[in-house]
Amino acid sequence: xxxxxxxxxxxxxxxxxxxxxxxxxxxxxxxxxxxxxxxxxxxxxxxxxxxxxxxxxxxxxxxxxxxxxxxxxxxxxxxxxxxxxxxxxxxxxxxxxxxxxxxxxxxxxxxxxxxxxxxxxxxxxxxxxxxxxxxxxxxxxxxxxxxxxxxxxxxxxxxxxxxxxxxxxxxxxxxxxxxxxxxxxxxxxxxxxxxxxxxxxxxxxxxxxxxxxxxxxxxxxxxxxxxxx
Numbered sequence: 001x002x003x004x005x006x007x008x009x010x011x012x013x014x015x016x017x018x019x020x021x022x023x024x025x026x027x028x029x030x031x032x033x034x035x036x037x038x039x040x041x042x043x044x045x046x047x048x049x050x051x052x053x054x055x056x057x058x059x060x061x062x063x064x065x066x067x068x069x070x071x072x073x074x075x076x077x078x079x080x081x082x083x084x085x086x087x088x089x090x091x092x093x094x095x096x097x098x099x100x101x102x103x104x105x106x107x108x109x110x111x112x113x114x115x116x117x118x119x120x121x122x123x124x125x126x127x128x129x130x131x132x133x134x135x136x137x138x139x140x141x142x143x144x145x146x147x148x149x150x151x152x153x154x155x156x157x158x159x160x161x162x163x164x165x166x167x168x169x170x171x172x173x174x175x176x177x178x179x180x181x182x183x184x185x186x187x188x189x190x191x192x193x194x195x196x197x198x199x200x201x202x203x204x205x206x207x208x209x210x211x212x213x214x215x216x217x218x219x220x221x222x223x224x225x226x227x228x229x
Contacts, residue, residue: 004141004213004226005039008121011139012045017121018086018136020129022207023143025072025196026154028221032143033125040121048119052126053101055082058108072199077128086122086136094118103161106172127199130207142211149219151192158188 008019021033030051037047055078062068067076085096095117100109116122124132130140162184165173176184208214211229218224 001036001039001223001226003228004036004215005043007213007228008040008139009043009045012121013138015092015120016089016118017138018089019121019123019139019141020132020137021123021125021141021143022127022130022204022211024145024147024150024200024204025127026157027143027145027150028153028217029125029127029129029143031221032215032217033123037121037123045120047121047123048116049123049125050085050098050116051101052077052082052124052128054099054108054114055079056101056108058110059106069195072127072195074128074131074203079128079132082124083132083136085116086124086132089118089122092118104171127204130210131203134210139213140207140211141213141215142208143215143217144208145217145221146219149217151189153221154192154196155185155188159184 008017011017021029021036023029030049033049037049040047056071057065057067057076057078059068062071062076067073070076081098085098088096095115097113097115100112100114101107102109124137130137130142159181162173162177164177165171166177168174171177176187179187213229214227215223216225216227
């Protein structure tokens with residue numbers, strides 16, 4: 001992490017810098033981005049993290065355009081809105097309002113927006129982060145791990161958040177929370193193969209080869225190696 005922070009500090013040109021962080025679903029992008037932001041903040045660079053998920057089409061839009069089964073693929077994001085956020089900050093705007101994606105609804109919140117103040121460094125993390133036009137990102141980071149570990153993390157996370165909905169009939173996860181464990185595991189891994197694996201193979205993984213840095217994680221989600229290009 002030290003080498004990566006040094007690279008960022010070297011590349012940083014006031015007053016603003018945008019960093020993209022991508023990788024597979026469940027690889028640990030959000031945690032890594034938050035940890036990196038914390039390090040940079042300690043070095044005196046005000047750093048804010050936003051997620052590409054906040055720029056997903058709403059479920060209503062996905063159904064309208066027959067894209068719901070492709071949720072998470074590039075065509076299901078309002079990438080143009082995300083680009084405008086970066087452009088506004090580069091132009092010196094002091095704050096922007098962006099949508100809010102909530103895991104509870106598995107949707108864009110219909111009534112909430114979040115205000116993002118102009119930072120020194122904006123970290124954009126998510127599966128489509130490195131699919132932004134090259135000129136919009138000053139540094140590109142790809143998070144990599146063994147696929148077996150990624151699938152284990154995905155299943156573990158899915159089981160955990162679904163179990164929390166066991167006594168909440170209003171949750172969209174409720175019907176899954178009350179399935180037999182082996183049956184739900186099969187459903188979860190079918191979703192992985194049909195959606196997440198396809199997204200990884202066709203859209204996410206190719207962006208690795210355009211990254212300025214590749215971060216390799218071990219089975220404990222700890223940084224094993226950082227390859228700077």
